[in-house]
Amino acid sequence: MYDWHEIGAIDDIPRLGSRVVQTPHGDVAVFRTADDQVFALRDRCPHKGGPLSQGIVHGHRITCPLHNWVLELESGQAVAPDVGCATHYPVRLEDGRLWLGLNNVLSLPTAAPAIA
Amino acid sequence: MKEKLVLVGNGMAGMRTVEELLTIAPDKFDITVFGAEPHGNYNRILLSPVLAGEKTIDQIMINDLDWYAERGITLHIGQDIVEIHRARREVKSADGTVAPYDRLLLATGSNPFILPIPGNDLPGVIGFRDIRDVETMLAAARTGKNAVVIGGGLLGLEAANGLMKQGMQVTVVHVLDTLMERQLDPVAADMLRVNLEERGLRFLMGAQTAALLGEERVRAVRFKDGLEISTDLVVMAVGIRPNIDLAKKVGIYCERGIVVNDTMQTYDPKVYAVGECVQHRGQCYGLVAPLWEQAKVCANHLARYGIGRYQGSVTSTKLKVTGIDLFSAGSFNGGPGCEEIVLRDPARGVYKKLVVRENRVQGAVLYGDTVDGSWYFQLLREGTDIGAFRETVLFGHAHMADSGRDGFSVMTMADDAEICGCNGVCKGAITKAIAEKKLFTLDEVRAHTKASASCGSCTGLVEQLLAATVGTIGKTPAEKPMCKCTEHSHDMVRTAIREQHLTSLARIFEALNWKNPDGCHSCRPALNYYLISTWPSEAKDDQQSRFINERVHANIQKDGTYSVVPRMWGGLTNPQELRAIADVADKFQIPTVKVTGGQRIDLLGVKKEDLPKVWADLNAAGMVSGHAYGKSLRTVKTCVGTDWCRFGTQDSTGLGVKLEKMTWGSWTPHKFKMAVSGCPRNCAEATIKDFGVVCVESGYEIHVGGNGGIKIRGTDLLCKLATEAEVKEYCCAFMQLYREEGRYLERTAPWIERVGLSYVKSRIVEDEENRQALCARFLESQQYAQIDPWAERAGGRVDAHEFQPLQRVG
Ligand SMILES: Cc1cc2nc3c(=O)[nH]c(=O)nc-3n(C[C@H](O)[C@H](O)[C@H](O)COP(=O)(O)OP(=O)(O)OC[C@H]3O[C@@H](n4cnc5c(N)ncnc54)[C@H](O)[C@@H]3O)c2cc1C
Ligand code: HEM
Ligand code: SF4
Ligand code: FES
Numbered sequence: 001m002y003d004w005h006e007i008g009a010i011d012d013i014p015r016l017g018s019r020v021v022q023t024p025h026g027d028v029a030v031f032r033t034a035d036d037q038v039f040a041l042r043d044r045c046p047h048k049g050g051p052l053s054q055g056i057v058h059g060h061r062i063t064c065p066l067h068n069w070v071l072e073l074e075s076g077q078a079v080a081p082d083v084g085c086a087t088h089y090p091v092r093l094e095d096g097r098l099w100l101g102l103n104n105v106l107s108l109p110t111a112a113p114a115i116a
Numbered sequence: 117m118k119e120k121l122v123l124v125g126n127g128m129a130g131m132r133t134v135e136e137l138l139t140i141a142p143d144k145f146d147i148t149v150f151g152a153e154p155h156g157n158y159n160r161i162l163l164s165p166v167l168a169g170e171k172t173i174d175q176i177m178i179n180d181l182d183w184y185a186e187r188g189i190t191l192h193i194g195q196d197i198v199e200i201h202r203a204r205r206e207v208k209s210a211d212g213t214v215a216p217y218d219r220l221l222l223a224t225g226s227n228p229f230i231l232p233i234p235g236n237d238l239p240g241v242i243g244f245r246d247i248r249d250v251e252t253m254l255a256a257a258r259t260g261k262n263a264v265v266i267g268g269g270l271l272g273l274e275a276a277n278g279l280m281k282q283g284m285q286v287t288v289v290h291v292l293d294t295l296m297e298r299q300l301d302p303v304a305a306d307m308l309r310v311n312l313e314e315r316g317l318r319f320l321m322g323a324q325t326a327a328l329l330g331e332e333r334v335r336a337v338r339f340k341d342g343l344e345i346s347t348d349l350v351v352m353a354v355g356i357r358p359n360i361d362l363a364k365k366v367g368i369y370c371e372r373g374i375v376v377n378d379t380m381q382t383y384d385p386k387v388y389a390v391g392e393c394v395q396h397r398g399q400c401y402g403l404v405a406p407l408w409e410q411a412k413v414c415a416n417h418l419a420r421y422g423i424g425r426y427q428g429s430v431t432s433t434k435l436k437v438t439g440i441d442l443f444s445a446g447s448f449n450g451g452p453g454c455e456e457i458v459l460r461d462p463a464r465g466v467y468k469k470l471v472v473r474e475n476r477v478q479g480a481v482l483y484g485d486t487v488d489g490s491w492y493f494q495l496l497r498e499g500t501d502i503g504a505f506r507e508t509v510l511f512g513h514a515h516m517a518d519s520g521r522d523g524f525s526v527m528t529m530a531d532d533a534e535i536c537g538c539n540g541v542c543k544g545a546i547t548k549a550i551a552e553k554k555l556f557t558l559d560e561v562r563a564h565t566k567a568s569a570s571c572g573s574c575t576g577l578v579e580q581l582l583a584a585t586v587g588t589i590g591k592t593p594a595e596k597p598m599c600k601c602t603e604h605s606h607d608m609v610r611t612a613i614r615e616q617h618l619t620s621l622a623r624i625f626e627a628l629n630w631k632n633p634d635g636c637h638s639c640r641p642a643l644n645y646y647l648i649s650t651w652p653s654e655a656k657d658d659q660q661s662r663f664i665n666e667r668v669h670a671n672i673q674k675d676g677t678y679s680v681v682p683r684m685w686g687g688l689t690n691p692q693e694l695r696a697i698a699d700v701a702d703k704f705q706i707p708t709v710k711v712t713g714g715q716r717i718d719l720l721g722v723k724k725e726d727l728p729k730v731w732a733d734l735n736a737a738g739m740v741s742g743h744a745y746g747k748s749l750r751t752v753k754t755c756v757g758t759d760w761c762r763f764g765t766q767d768s769t770g771l772g773v774k775l776e777k778m779t780w781g782s783w784t785p786h787k788f789k790m791a792v793s794g795c796p797r798n799c800a801e802a803t804i805k806d807f808g809v810v811c812v813e814s815g816y817e818i819h820v821g822g823n824g825g826i827k828i829r830g831t832d833l834l835c836k837l838a839t840e841a842e843v844k845e846y847c848c849a850f851m852q853l854y855r856e857e858g859r860y861l862e863r864t865a866p867w868i869e870r871v872g873l874s875y876v877k878s879r880i881v882e883d884e885e886n887r888q889a890l891c892a893r894f895l896e897s898q899q900y901a902q903i904d905p906w907a908e909r910a911g912g913r914v915d916a917h918e919f920q921p922l923q924r925v926g
Contacts, residue, residue, distance in 0.1 A: 063637035
């Protein structure tokens with residue numbers, strides 16, 4: 001189940017941009033698309049751990065800054081031919097405020113694997 | 117129960133067979149693999165680029181250990197099979213592991229031939245075959261200075277080139293008078309030798325090695341004629357011998373290799389063999405192309421899929437020495453009834469020869485221009501009658517297409533014609549992938565088919581296929597579209613931006629019918645550059661369309677930290693700046709401080725949140741951003757010139773500082789580097805820069821279009837000038853012409869090759885009015901560009917959100 005955390009206002013994130021939410025289980029990247037939808041993914045690319053929050057947002061996708069993998073913001077899935085997935089988290093938008101849903105502590109991965 | 121397949125030899129041929137088998141009959145066998153080497157399966161032919169420092173071991177792995185695990189294959193690495201009990205159908209490894217089989221596949225490859233001379237077993241004497249040999253060579257290159265390579269064939273030359281790239285002084289010893297005598301005729305062999313000598317290799321031709329001398333380790337090579345040369349390493353590359361010890365020992369019939377029939381079975385029909393260890397119809401092979409065919413046939417037979425037969429291969433070779441293009445196939449020395457068609461162009465360093473009998477190609481040797489190698493190879497294998505185009509055949513198939521005699525483009529090659537030799541990919545597989553998966557770029561083709569992903573020598577062909585295939589699906593785009601978001605090419609988009617006065621991304625997307633409403637990571641940075649370079653006072657720099665480095669004005673590193681390089685004008689610094697840098701490194705616990713190739717100091721491993729504070733401290737000491745992260749002016753490297761150097765002819769340092777003060781902050785299609793050397797000794801390496809100045813007694817030589825990156829290109833001489841003022845004007849004009857006409861991510865080197873040096877001269881040197889206009893436009897745009905991005909951000913005025921987390925929770 002989710003715990004919901006208020007993380008700020010939608011305008012704190014630039015359109016086609018991203019900000020980081022720090023959690024005890026690692027950074028979560030929160031993205032805002034051109035059509036003002038907001039998505040959240042774990043801030044680690046499934047390829048070699050690149051910080052997705054530093055990438056370029058286009059459509060409902062993000063391109064990783066390190067080696068240009070492209071991931072779907074909705075699902076965290078890498079776009080073919082690459083294969084991999086970044087954990088995604090639900091985000092709610094209420095009255096311009098953003099709420100991030102994080103899994104209960106127990107079901108979260110406990111430690112971030114070392115960057116390859 | 118599944119049948120058991122055991123593979124002995126975890127190399128290229130054996131594993132290719134397993135891969136083929138898995139695609140056609142994934143569930144037929146329980147597979148166990150024994151490999152004497154302690155690695156997964158790797159691409160052996162790429163050991164040469166690894167030795168030359170162009171690739172890493174990781175990059176040449178074909179299947180890592182996980183790959184085997186994921187497919188349920190039992191892999192024993194570092195285990196030699198020493199025994200085969202054919203009656204019990206079991207193999208046994210050196211450490212006693214036993215594995216039963218229903219079918220056995222031998223793929224033990226070959227061993228380097230070691231000359232039977234005294235001293236051949238000394239430490240420091242090796243072959244060139246596997247990762248361990250490469251590691252030995254790299255270790256020798258770190259401690260020793262001299263190396264001797266015995267053998268002037270393909271392998272020997274690649275070894276010699278690699279060792280030279282690693283900084284060793286290399287002598288190649290060859291027993292005959294011409295190099296690569298099995299692939300090259302004397303003319304091409306001589307061109308090759310001269311070229312390699314120019315690069316720094318030394319050759320001893322016609323030299324017979326008598327003994328290797330040394331006590332603990334080899335220290336010298338002695339020749340029959342009494343010459344002795346000292347060395348720290350000896351690489352023997354005099355040939356290979358099929359590795360048949362195991363097969364012989366257990367009574368499987370061998371001659372030079374393990375004898376197999378057309379279905380790759382040995383005399384014991386439960387035992388198959390593929391690769392360099394086999395002898396088929398009297399022939400042993402030492403190249404990968406035949407192995408792919410063997411693997412296919414063998415897998416088909418193991419899967420009981422009909423009766424594919426292997427009927428032998430015709431082979432072709434290329435030398436994998438970066439910067440040398442060489443291709444050879446078939447018989448090149450003629451014979452009775454043969455004629456030679458030869459084209460020589462010494463100025464371009466090109467030599468092409470076809471050996472023809474009764475209008476059919478028997479062999480080809482190409483040097484300097486190998487684009488058409490695959491086409492000639494195709495003509496050779498298919499025995500095509502070339503009578504109709506004999507006079508022009510040496511101009512290549514592009515010429516055939518141009519001259520309207522249709523027929524010979526890469527598209528006329530048969531679907532099973534091989535395009536990529538390194539990975540055994542044929543034309544049909546590539547065109548199919550392009551059509552079905554809608555591939556558009558070379559990288560996509562590489563990702564999906566592996567074609568052109570290894571040595572790169574087939575890149576041209578793959579590009580042609582891409583152009584032709586993509587053209588047949590949709591409309592033929594006149595030029596390559598920028599990306600998948602549009603059909604327009606870079607140049608068309610630029611023209612539209614200028615002519616329709618488009619000043620924002622949104623307007624471009626609308627005016628040019630962009631397919632994706634906000635573009636993609638590939639077009640947005642390009643468009644943003646085109647906007648700000650065309651309309652510097654009007655277009656707003658869109659931060660979200662910039663790559664992260666340019667968005668946060670620092671270089672992202674592989675662990676997500678950043679590096680910071682302050683500007684040091686012309687490479688000059690002083691105690692106060694150095695003290696400030698040292699203080700910053702202490703204060704923010706910056707783990708690495710390094711001097712860069714561009715005469716600057718790099719602070720590596722800065723946390724993103726710390727960037728504004730680091731900049732504030734550097735700003736306080738008078739330093740600004742060095743733009744080491746941007747597609748922009750990077751550095752102006754200088755030597756000390758007349759200020760200090762006894763050879764200096766002009767004030768190179770001072771001029772460098774002036775050029776840097778004038779051009780810093782400007783954005784360019786790709787990075788832009790400059791240098792000023794005080795005399796032709798050229799200590800600042802000005803002739804591999806985008807814009808280089810070499811001072812001479814009478815003034816300044818202006819060199820342009822150099823590049824020291826992956827593909828080295830020396831500069832072209834643009835002109836000679838008399839005064840510093842002129843140098844500054846030409847510099848602005850050149851940069852502006854490049855800024856206006858270079859395509860995004862195109863360095864000056866490929867740009868000049870595309871448009872031609874004479875074009876650049878005509879716009880800058882020969883047209884004074886245009887030069888001055890370019891210069892004026894450059895200076896105008898500098899008014900908007902020369903704002904220190906660090907100062908703006910250090911104070912928190914700009915983009916503060918970039919450096920702070922949105923929230924901390926939990
Ligand atoms: C440096 C270099 C550059 C080359 N460049 C080219 C090129 O440009 N083009 C080209 O076409 N070809 C090139 N070749 C040749 C090509 O690499 C070989 O033809 C190919 O690797 C042969 O494949 P194979 O499977 O027969 O043998 P290998 O790839 O050598 O595999 C044999 C494996 O079997 C293992 N083995 C042997 N005996 C046993 C045993 N008893 N038990 C367990 N394991 C055993 C060996 O350790 C080895 O790993 C190059 C070779 C080298 C060394
Ligand atoms: C004309 C005479 C013979 C021929 C042509 C012949 C041929 C063969 C062949 C082709 C195989 C391999 C079969 C396979 O792997 O499936 C084989 C295996 C074998 N043969 Fe013979 N053989 C002959 C006589 C004999 C004799 C006389 C003996 C013993 C007295 C013998 C004992 C064996 C054994 C033990 C095997 C191994 C069986 C196995 O792999 O399971 N063979 N023989
Ligand atoms: S390039 Fe010439 S002037 Fe400059 S340091 Fe070298 S030798 Fe001296
Ligand atoms: S880490 Fe993201 S693409 Fe490599």
